Amino acid sequence: MHEEKIRVICNPASGGGDYDPDELKKLLGETEVEWILTEDEGDAERYAREWTEGLLVVAGGDGTVNEAVNGLGKAGFPENVTLAILPSGTGNDLAQTLAIPEEPEEAIKTVRDGRVREIDAARVESTHLKERYFVNVATGGFGAEASSMNDEEMKSRWGKFSYLRATLEVARKHEPRDALIVLDGEEKQMRAANVAVGNCRYAGGGWLAVPNANPEDGLLDVVVIGDLGLKGMLGIAPAALNDSFNYLDAEGVFHARAKEVRVETSPEGLAFTADGEVIGDEPVTFTVIPGALKVIVGADYTPEPDTGREP
Numbered sequence: 001m002h003e004e005k006i007r008v009i010c011n012p013a014s015g016g017g018d019y020d021p022d023e024l025k026k027l028l029g030e031t032e033v034e035w036i037l038t039e040d041e042g043d044a045e046r047y048a049r050e051w052t053e054g055l056l057v058v059a060g061g062d063g064t065v066n067e068a069v070n071g072l073g074k075a076g077f078p079e080n081v082t083l084a085i086l087p088s089g090t091g092n093d094l095a096q097t098l099a100i101p102e103e104p105e106e107a108i109k110t111v112r113d114g115r116v117r118e119i120d121a122a123r124v125e126s127t128h129l130k131e132r133y134f135v136n137v138a139t140g141g142f143g144a145e146a147s148s149m150n151d152e153e154m155k156s157r158w159g160k161f162s163y164l165r166a167t168l169e170v171a172r173k174h175e176p177r178d179a180l181i182v183l184d185g186e187e188k189q190m191r192a193a194n195v196a197v198g199n200c201r202y203a204g205g206g207w208l209a210v211p212n213a214n215p216e217d218g219l220l221d222v223v224v225i226g227d228l229g230l231k232g233m234l235g236i237a238p239a240a241l242n243d244s245f246n247y248l249d250a251e252g253v254f255h256a257r258a259k260e261v262r263v264e265t266s267p268e269g270l271a272f273t274a275d276g277e278v279i280g281d282e283p284v285t286f287t288v289i290p291g292a293l294k295v296i297v298g299a300d301y302t303p304e305p306d307t308g309r310e311p
């Protein structure tokens, strides 16, 4: 078992409150577990940033995990820190790629088993954002608008289906943009209804947005959904609910990999979110940081996607 210090950051608002501190301490078999409950936005980032050594367990949803990743990123991703996730949000998209079960006892077991991998992280930069990180997926376009629209009230009323509902609602009215996508310096001009930049594979509450992403390959995967129209959109819609439906080969869908991805759109910017959190609609650059984050993964984790399609 772990012989290191453990800090648990728990967001009671995202469901982390279901974890009983005493029970968790017992299950982790530790005498020294520091237990912190977040009270507001920014707490998880602050408590992660000051943690320079040992296991950092985050009990929360993707928003809380993203805050913790930003805290670690701003501290330079300390090499003696390992992140563990107890998924207790609505979407838990990152946990899905990392194969961490949602069931609390199973999730705690993965922490106890301690399979550590080094995954890539990504840095986001725009005129207003100087230092921002994500490890899962950034989306711009209808995916991001759907995430922003899907507020806490909708999440509590509709659960996981709130994401699908919001996506269909937004996709109906969304106007594609002219996009300049720059992949390691190479410019591509295209129409874009949605741009996903992924280190991991799931976004928007279980949608396989970036089917072929590999968190350990030192690259970001870019998937652009073009101006498909309603018929084209309906053609790729099964991907929202069915993991084995890989839509990268569909007409009007562009896929590439790069270390650095810049996105500029006109006449208006695409509103982007990273790990579900709003980052704005300015021209934006995403840069991979290979192997930056030590993270505990589940028993079924494989870095390569299993989608029945050649990478």
Ligand SMILES: Nc1ncnc2c1ncn2[C@@H]1O[C@H](COP(=O)(O)OP(=O)(O)OP(=O)(O)O)[C@@H](O)[C@H]1O
Pocket: 011, 012, 013, 014, 015, 038, 039, 040, 041, 042, 043, 060, 061, 062, 063, 064, 065, 088, 089, 090, 091, 092, 093, 155, 276
């Ligand atoms: N004690 C608290 N009470 C209310 N809100 C909090 C508290 N602590 C943190 N928060 C805020 O809760 C928000 C939601 O957290 P999180 O994203 O983890 O859960 P979720 O939205 O249910 O899950 P997901 O992002 O996976 O759908 C975060 O934006 C965070 O700032």
